[in-house]
Amino acid sequence: MKxxxxxxxxxxxxxxxxxxxxxxxxxxxxxxxxxSDSYKSLNMGMMQDDPVDNVMENRNKVAKAVGxxxxxxxxxxxxxxxxxxxxxxxxxxxxxxSISDAFADTDGFITNVPRLCLMTLAAxxxxxxxxxxxxxxxGVAHAGWKGTVLKIPAVLIDNMKxxxxxxxxxxxxxxxxxxxxxCYEVGNDVVEEIAVHFNPSQxxxxxxxxxxxxxxxxxxxxxxxxxxxxxxIEIAGICTITDNHTFFSARRGDNGRFAxxxxxx
Ligand SMILES: [Zn+2]
Numbered sequence: 001m002k003x004x005x006x007x008x009x010x011x012x013x014x015x016x017x018x019x020x021x022x023x024x025x026x027x028x029x030x031x032x033x034x035x036s037d038s039y040k041s042l043n044m045g046m047m048q049d050d051p052v053d054n055v056m057e058n059r060n061k062v063a064k065a066v067g068x069x070x071x072x073x074x075x076x077x078x079x080x081x082x083x084x085x086x087x088x089x090x091x092x093x094x095x096x097x098s099i100s101d102a103f104a105d106t107d108g109f110i111t112n113v114p115r116l117c118l119m120t121l122a123a124x125x126x127x128x129x130x131x132x133x134x135x136x137x138x139g140v141a142h143a144g145w146k147g148t149v150l151k152i153p154a155v156l157i158d159n160m161k162x163x164x165x166x167x168x169x170x171x172x173x174x175x176x177x178x179x180x181x182x183c184y185e186v187g188n189d190v191v192e193e194i195a196v197h198f199n200p201s202q203x204x205x206x207x208x209x210x211x212x213x214x215x216x217x218x219x220x221x222x223x224x225x226x227x228x229x230x231x232x233i234e235i236a237g238i239c240t241i242t243d244n245h246t247f248f249s250a251r252r253g254d255n256g257r258f259a260x261x262x263x264x265x
Contacts (some may be wrong), residue, residue, distance in 0.1 A: 018084075024067075024262070028044060038256065045257030074092070075099075081146075112135070129261075178259050186204070
């Protein structure tokens, strides 16, 4: 990833930057906002104890930095599932000002509507962004350990195929900052779930009697199984637990959420 500062520090995937004439994406950090305490400072999530005015000011700052208005976004209420709806023009602005009209039970979006920014929120879960430069369509997914195990990237790609005629071989994908294999410890219950869908030896790391889930590798495997080309997948390789001074980490006790977004120009 590459960091560029324009009003705020924002992070970009190099592979997607090659297609900036078609789409713009970004990953926010925890810096540049107005929230306090464990939401400090650029909390993008509507949380109980972070005043809505703070979140709205943060969201407005991000919108301005990427050349959009606050109403050009859609936000989900994430539940670690695999529901990935298509977003239409009529949905523009849903979830921007309140969770009451956000997309319920949603862990990803796809669209082909220009200047409508699909958002996902994370703090250790894996944000993943997708661009189909041929059919001019985009997607975002939120893959925590559950979404990763349930292979939400494959669900999203299937939806892009049926809705937009996407050929997975054309997709450009970025796997964002999240809990990494260095820190993302999991218990036996999670290892059992992993084993249902993956070969655990491929996606877990054993160290000092503990097991760590490599969600980057697991999502990479799901993408390549879905026929995304290896050379079109960029892994940020940034662990939010290690690099907690830059990104929110739930496991470090943060209540804030950073965001990944993408929109067609
Ligand atoms: Zn780490």
